[in-house]
Amino acid sequence: MSASFHDNKPIFIQVREQIEDQIVNDQLKEGDQAPSTNQLVQFYKINHATISKGITQLVDEGILFKKRGVGMFVAEGAKQVLIEKRKQAFMEDYVIGLVQEAEKLQISDKEMIELIQQAKKEI
Structure with a gap:
């Protein structure tokens, strides 16, 4: 993951795309636990709401799913x-x-x- 962002897209989209890249490039495989929102906040040093917005989109599209109390995981077929x-x-x-x-x-x-x-x- 890269911690630098560019100005041509909102940051939450760039965070989302970096997670998507990890899935497409097999760095995150189906069933793997994705980085938590807190881990991403610490890594990128950005607002929790910004990270959450990107993650929520991935969950809404069925790319990631939440296991209550455990974390976020890559969905089957993602x-x-x-x-x-x-x-x-x-x-x-x-x-x-x-x-x-x-x-x-x-x-x-x-x-x-x-x-x-x-x-x-x-x-």
């Missing part, structure tokens, strides 16, 4: 839910614009695939 959500966001944020620009430039599907393969080789 990783797949996050991957599907991120694939959809990837399409909306990147692919649609890419396809629209390719259409303007009259780039065929085959050419687009070749360009993507070339880009993958360069990274």
